Amino acid sequence: MSFSDPVPARITFPEWGRLFEQIPTDLIQQYHYFRKQAVVRGARVPEFERIADCGTRAAEWPWSTYLFPPQTFAIYGSRHLRRLKFDNSLAALRMWGFVMNETERLFRARQIGKRVIATMGDLGGTPPMVLAAGNTVPFYPDCIWWVPFTNESTVLFDAAAAMGIGESACYSRAALGAFAKRSYFPDPALCIGATGASCDDYSSVEQLVAGMGYPVFWFELPLRKDAGPGSCEAFACTPAGTEYQTAARELLVAQFERLRRELSKALDCEITEAALNASIRQVNEIRRRIRHIREMVHSAPAMVFPAPEMMVLEFGNLHFYSDISEWQAILEHVEQTIEQRLARCDYLGPTDALRVVWVTPPADPLLLVFAEDLGLRVVGTEYVINQALSEIPEDREPITALAENLLNASLVGSSCARAQSVIDQAREYQAEGVVISGILGGSHCAFETRLIEEYVSRELDLPVLAFDVPAPAPAVSSQVRTRLEAFAELLRARRE
Amino acid sequence: MTKQGRVQGVRGSRVQAALTPRERFGLLVIDEPQDRVPVYPLVTSHAAFVASMKLQEYCTRGRSMARAQLTAQEQYGHDFISIFSEVGIIAEALGSGFEYPDDDLPVLRRPRLNSVAEVPLLAEPDAITAGRFPVYYEAIEYAYEAVGDRVPILAFVPAPFTTALHLVNGEEFLLALTLKPESAHELLDRVTEVTIGFLREIVNHGALPMLVDPLASGSVISPRTYRDFALPPERRLIDFLHRYDLDITLHICGDTMLMLPLLKETGADLVSLDHVDLDEARRVIGDSQRLIGNFDTSRLLFKSPAIIEQEVRAMTKTGAASPKGFVAATGCEVPVRTPPENVRAFIRGARPKSE
Numbered sequence: 024m025s026f027s028d029p030v031p032a033r034i035t036f037p038e039w040g041r042l043f044e045q046i047p048t049d050l051i052q053q054y055h056y057f058r059k060q061a062v063v064r065g066a067r068v069p070e071f072e073r074i075a076d077c078g079t080r081a082a083e084w085p086w087s088t089y090l091f092p093p094q095t096f097a098i099y100g101s102r103h104l105r106r107l108k109f110d111n112s113l114a115a116l117r118m119w120g121f122v123m124n125e126t127e128r129l130f131r132a133r134q135i136g137k138r139v140i141a142t143m144g145d146l147g148g149t150p151p152m153v154l155a156a157g158n159t160v161p162f163y164p165d166c167i168w169w170v171p172f173t174n175e176s177t178v179l180f181d182a183a184a185a186m187g188i189g190e191s192a193c194y195s196r197a198a199l200g201a202f203a204k205r206s207y208f209p210d211p212a213l214c215i216g217a218t219g220a221s222c223d224d225y226s227s228v229e230q231l232v233a234g235m236g237y238p239v240f241w242f243e244l245p246l247r248k249d250a251g252p253g254s255c256e257a258f259a260c261t262p263a264g265t266e267y268q269t270a271a272r273e274l275l276v277a278q279f280e281r282l283r284r285e286l287s288k289a290l291d292c293e294i295t296e297a298a299l300n301a302s303i304r305q306v307n308e309i310r311r312r313i314r315h316i317r318e319m320v321h322s323a324p325a326m327v328f329p330a331p332e333m334m335v336l337e338f339g340n341l342h343f344y345s346d347i348s349e350w351q352a353i354l355e356h357v358e359q360t361i362e363q364r365l366a367r368c369d370y371l372g373p374t375d376a377l378r379v380v381w382v383t384p385p386a387d388p389l390l391l392v393f394a395e396d397l398g399l400r401v402v403g404t405e406y407v408i409n410q411a412l413s414e415i416p417e418d419r420e421p422i423t424a425l426a427e428n429l430l431n432a433s434l435v436g437s438s439c440a441r442a443q444s445v446i447d448q449a450r451e452y453q454a455e456g457v458v459i460s461g462i463l464g465g466s467h468c469a470f471e472t473r474l475i476e477e478y479v480s481r482e483l484d485l486p487v488l489a490f491d492v493p494a495p496a497p498a499v500s501s502q503v504r505t506r507l508e509a510f511a512e513l514l515r516a517r518r519e
Numbered sequence: 520m521t522k523q524g525r526v527q528g529v530r531g532s533r534v535q536a537a538l539t540p541r542e543r544f545g546l547l548v549i550d551e552p553q554d555r556v557p558v559y560p561l562v563t564s565h566a567a568f569v570a571s572m573k574l575q576e577y578c579t580r581g582r583s584m585a586r587a588q589l590t591a592q593e594q595y596g597h598d599f600i601s602i603f604s605e606v607g608i609i610a611e612a613l614g615s616g617f618e619y620p621d622d623d624l625p626v627l628r629r630p631r632l633n634s635v636a637e638v639p640l641l642a643e644p645d646a647i648t649a650g651r652f653p654v655y656y657e658a659i660e661y662a663y664e665a666v667g668d669r670v671p672i673l674a675f676v677p678a679p680f681t682t683a684l685h686l687v688n689g690e691e692f693l694l695a696l697t698l699k700p701e702s703a704h705e706l707l708d709r710v711t712e713v714t715i716g717f718l719r720e721i722v723n724h725g726a727l728p729m730l731v732d733p734l735a736s737g738s739v740i741s742p743r744t745y746r747d748f749a750l751p752p753e754r755r756l757i758d759f760l761h762r763y764d765l766d767i768t769l770h771i772c773g774d775t776m777l778m779l780p781l782l783k784e785t786g787a788d789l790v791s792l793d794h795v796d797l798d799e800a801r802r803v804i805g806d807s808q809r810l811i812g813n814f815d816t817s818r819l820l821f822k823s824p825a826i827i828e829q830e831v832r833a834m835t836k837t838g839a840a841s842p843k844g845f846v847a848a849t850g851c852e853v854p855v856r857t858p859p860e861n862v863r864a865f866i867r868g869a870r871p872k873s874e
Contacts, residue, residue, distance in 0.1 A: 040723045048762055086549070091764045094722050098765060100541050102667050105725070127549050134550065176668035182536045203536035206546050497664075 026050055026113055028360065031369045033108040033329055033395065036093050042111060043092035054117060055087040056128055056346045057135065086131060089124040090116065096123040102175045106497065108392050110332050110371070114356040121344055121353055122335055125162075126207055128345050132160040133209040138290055141208075143198075143232075144217030144225050145242060147341045147411030148429040149282060153215075154347060155294050155302040156286050162342050164198040164214075165225060167207060171197050171495045172387045179204070180494075186231055193224040193465035194386050202232050211237065213289045215282065219244040220435040223466055240285050242278050244429070245271040247436040263413040265440070267430045275426035283422070299421035305347060307414045312354045313340055314412055319361050321402045321452045325370035328361050330391040330401040334384060337404065340411035376400035377514040378454045380445055382475060383407060383468065385460040386492050390507075393499045394458070397511045403448030405441060407433045438471045442478035449483055455514050458507075459489040486513055539669040540598035547809065547844045548766040548788065556839050557598040557846045558869040559811065560819070560862050561770075561791075563675070564604060564624060565853040566591035574855070575619045578604035581657025588658070589665055595862055598846075600666065602658045602726055603675035604651075606733060609714055610677075610685030612650035613641055624855075632687045635695040635702040638709055641686075646716035656724050663725040673768070674721045678732035678756065679710040680749035686710070693740075696748055703748060711752040715759050722763060729768040730756060730787070733851075736773030738794075745778050750785060757786045768811060772851050779803040793850035797837045806842040813838075813850040814865065820854045824864035831868025 026046050034042065093104040101123060109115060133139050138159045142149045146165075153161035171179055171194065182200030183189075189196075201207035216229035216239045233239040247267045250258040257269040283294050313336060320328045336357065343350040364370070372395070380403035385391060391401070410432035416424040433441045445457060457479050461468035468491070476487045488510040493500045499507075538546075538554050546553045562569075567577035570587035577584050588600045605624045611617050616629030632640065646652065655674060662672050677685075683706050684692055695703045721728050734740075735749035753769060760767050769782065770791035779800055782790050791811035792800055800810060814831055822830075831847065838845035847869035853862060 037723055040719070043763075044719070051762060088764065095763045095765065097725050098722065098727050098763075099545065099671075100668050102663070102725070126545070130549050130551050174668045178539055178542075178669060185536065200536070204538060204542060205535055206538055206542040206551075209551075 028112045028114075031327075031364055031371050032111050033371055033392075034111045035108055036097070036105045039092050039109055039111070039116070040094050043094070043116075046090070046113075046116075050113075051088060051090045054090045054120075054349075055084065056089055056121065056124070056349045057084065057087055057131065057137075058349070084131070084135070086127070089120040089128075091120045091124075092116065093119065093123075095120075100176070101173045102497070103173045103387075103389065103495075106389055106392075107331065108329070108395070110329050112357075112360045114353070114360040115328075115332050117356060118332065118335060118353050121346075121349065122339070125344050129160065129162060129208040132345065138212045139209050140286075141211035141214040141237075142342065143214060143229055144221040145215070145244060145429065146408050146432060146434060148217070148244075148425065148432070149215050149242065150342045151302045151306045151415065151425060152279060152282060152294065152299065153286065154306070155298040156290050156292050157298065159290065160345050162208065162345050164201060164208065165195055166338065166341070167198045167201045168194040168196075168386060169388075170201070170207070172389075175495050175497050177495065179207075183228075186235075188227065188231065191464055192227065193222070193462045193468075195222065195225045196228055196464075198225070199228045199231055202235060202237065213286070214239045215242050216240065217242045217244050220246040222434065224464065238289075240282065240289075242282060243274065244278075244432075244435050245274045247271055247430055247432075247440075249437060249440070261413075261427045261431050262416050263428075263431045265431045265436070271430060271435075272423070272426050275429055276422055279422045279425050296421060299425075300417070303415045303417060303421055303424060305351070307417065309343065309347070309351055309354060310340060310412060310414050312351075312358055313337065316354070316358055316361060317404075317412070319358075319365060321448075323365060323370070324368075325374040326372035326376060326395070326400050327364050327370055328357070329371060330381070330395055331388045332357075333401065333404070334388070334391065334406070337406055337408060337412070338384070341408060372400060373398075377456065377511060378402040378452060379456045379458050379514075380404065380449045380452070380454045381406075382445055382457060382459040383461060383465075386462060387495070387499075389499055390460060390492065390503070393504065394507055397507060399458075399507075399511060399514075402452035402454055403445070405433065405445050405448070407441075409433050409444060434467075438474040439478065441471065442475040445475060445479055446482050449479070449485060454485065455517065456485055456510065457487045458510070459487065461489060461491040463491045463494065486510065486517070541669050541671055543598060544671050547846070550844070555871055555874065556835055556869060558866050559597055559599050559846050559848040560595070560814075560865050561601065561849045561852045562588070562591050562595065562597060562862070563601045563852045564855050565857055565862070566601075568855050568857075569594060569859060573622045574624055575621050578625055579619060579651065579654060581654040581659075582661050584654065584658040585661035585665070588662055592666070592670060594859070595866055597866060598670070600662050600670050600672045601675060602655055602662065602672060603731075603852075604654075606675075606677040606681050606731060607685045608651055608655065608677065609682045609710065609717060612644040612652055612717075613682075613686060613710070613713060615685055627685055630685065630687050632706075634691055635687055635699055635706050638702065638706045641709055644713060644716075646713075646720050652717060652720065656720060659721065659724040659726040667725060672726040673729045674726035675731050675770075676714065676718060676721065676728050676756075678730045678735065678749065678769075679707045679714055679752035681732050681734040682710045682714065683707055684734045696740075696744055700747075707748060707752050711755050714752075714756060718756065718760060722760075722765070727765060727767075728760060729770065729791075731770045733770070733772035736771055736793075737775045737778055738773035742777045742781060746781055746784075750781055753785045753787075761786065770811075776800075783807050789846070791848060797834065801837070801841050804841070804843075809844040809846070810838055810841045811846040811848045813848065816849050816851045816854055816857075819849060819861055819865060820857050822861070824860050827861055827864040828868035831865050835869045 150161040179197040179200035183196040566587040570590040614631035766788040768789040769787035
């Protein structure tokens with residue numbers, strides 16, 4: 024049972040097909056999801072602790088393997104995979120297989136008695152508390168917005184339109200179609216719907232989901248303010264350095280207390296402080312690892328792990344792709360792979376690639392592939408999920424810690440703060456340009472893009488390329504293609 | 520809308536939007552209930568008839584085969600696209616000679632081998648370019664680009680036992696099973712290798728392989744012969760495909776009643792049955808495999824739409840009780856010139872009346 028990573032490269036779909044043939048069947052059988060469960064004192068405990076004999080339960084569930092090539096998922100409808108390029112390491116294959124397998128995993132979770140909870144709109148804030156309830160699987164239906172792109176399909180958009188949300192809303196409307204279809208995830212035992220300083224498009228999705236009869240618990244997000252001159256409110260700072268008005272923290276603490284009561288009632292369990300602390304520790308372990316991976320990748324002399332894979336990793340911070348323990352193991356694998364590459368100076372691209380910070384996740388992963396083909400290299404990201412990158416304080420009462428952490432969120436703060444994050448990263452990693460891929464229909468993009476563009480140009484004198492990501496298609500649109508090509512030319516010209 | 524800390528109450532039954540065939544199949548293979556039973560009259564060459572296309576064109580041009588399949592699927596609304604002409608495709612790639620009548624299916628004229636002892640004479644076909652393999656790949660690509668997000672694309676692949684009977688004179692091969700079993704095994708092993716190469720390319724092109732072994736039928740061989748000669752290569756192919764986590768259908772024509780317990784040993788995820796009692800099949804197969812079947816195609820060809828609809832409804836009711844899941848299908852391929860109104864009657868019978 025051995026497989027050695029080949030010389031690092033970005034490879035095509037058929038190339039993964041050929042490489043997969045060299046992977047021994049024993050190795051495929053080695054990786055399972057939902058394997059780290061334990062019974063302690065007669066009750067299932069949350070999956071906080073690493074269990075030594077993790078393979079024992081997995082053997083009972085032959086469906087829980089996931090180390091499969093892109094071919095498998097293409098056959099089941101993910102057509103876009105045929106056009107992407109992938110990192111050729113085993114760790115990357117493991118990551119893709121795990122992520123692409125998530126729909127099945129959610130249904131299997133329910134089949135084996137786990138409680139599936141939809142966390143919506145808060146982008147990483149509530150899953151630690153859901154996990155603390157034990158035997159639960161939190162997931163973000165919001166993330167279904169990738170599916171129309173990976174499938175090159177309007178099926179979910181059409182279903183959303185039939186429910187009342189059409190093209191004027193952002194791509195997150197795909198989640199509404201998925202709720203209506205009931206075939207992308209099982210009916211959640213509870214939906215937690217963030218409102219307030221959240222995405223207004225997605226908020227309307229949540230309201231329609233509630234109207235369909237799903238049990239929705241509303242979770243209010245406060246707006247985070249900066250301490251302006253003459254402000255008479257009390258302000259404080261999160262450990263990550265984000266300034267906030269203390270009233271916002273108090274509101275969030277109350278929201279988390281309400282959520283704790285609701286989860287206890289809905290799931291018939293007690294969420295103890297010890298369980299919350301354990302959950303926070305495990306989530307932090309993942310966040311630390313992803314931060315480390317980001318730092319290694321962004322500060323490396325050349326591309327050491329591709330941008331599409333990095334985007335997938337960052338989003339894994341939100342809900343761990345529905346199995347936190349296995350996700351943790353995959354991250355370790357990725358981290359080791361990158362460390363080895365750095366130690367050997369094994370890169371996937373030249374050292375003179377054009378360094379850019381990418382703002383707002385491009386719903387279409389093909390854009391990142393195309394950008395890398397053009398010689399761009401992503402050395403910083405602002406994907407509106409940075410609160411899921413910062414560690415939750417472990418030195419205070421857990422509910423307060425969760426509230427403070429959520430106050431780091433891009434979405435609840437000002438455009439200026441978001442722009443500052445872009446500027447900081449551009450400075451740190453010597454970026455030569457900034458790409459903003461707006462979300463068509465996303466109302467915050469409409470005004471925020473221009474503001475970020477202005478701040479970045481003013482502070483750093485860097486070129487900024489901003490465009491809206493077009494609807495799902497088999498290829499990068501000719502207009503976006505031309506603009507990215509011209510942007511790459513401009514960055515090269517500025518070096519001369 | 521109530522937001523202040525309360526859970527909004529459940530209002531009656533939830534909306535269930537219509538599923539695409541792909542979504543429906545996706546639920547079936549992960550053991551989840553679907554909005555309705557998937558419906559699959561095995562529309563293969565019949566698609567050419569629906570599309571007013573000559574069979575020679577259908578069998579020899581990938582784009583035409585796909586266009587005909589898409590036309591038929593659009594007209595009938597069944598749940599799968601079938602990439603298939605006939606079971607000689609691998610034998611042809613290995614050198615057997617076929618003739619292509621203008622408007623009929625290809626006919627085997629010259630088996631490649633005179634006897635099983637000639638196995639070493641078989642050349643190594645190129646899995647990409649040999650015979651009509653490219654026809655399949657082109658058909659898959661075309662159909663996949665057109666509807667791959669909504670409809671599963673099934674590529675029928677003959678299993679080695681059936682292919683062997685297209686490489687050697689049938690009588691000669693069947694006699695060899697008794698008189699020269701080592702040579703027969705050698706031939707089957709060789710064909711299995713070639714079939715794996717073909718399967719690999721099908722997977723790379725985006726179709727879900729479906730194994731068909733019509734000549735391993737109980738109408739042709741005994742269960743013992745099936746166990747000793749047909750089953751092992753089937754099992755090998757299914758093991759190969761399970762490395763990809765694909766859900767594999769095995770179709771065997773004719774009467775397979777006595778072979779039912781053996782079908783479990785193939786490892787197939789779905790078994791497509793022809794002339795068997797569905798109740799009995801359900802009892803024997805139990806919850807180990809999903810059932811596909813099994814409306815008599817001669818009745819589909821000759822009976823009136825009203826009778827077909829009624830009988831299919833009864834069959835679907837029986838099949839739907841299968842513990843692992845069921846696909847309402849014909850027992851074999853829809854005969855080429857079946858009246859389209861009969862196929863529509865089949866589909867009406869398999870779907871809920873409300874649809």
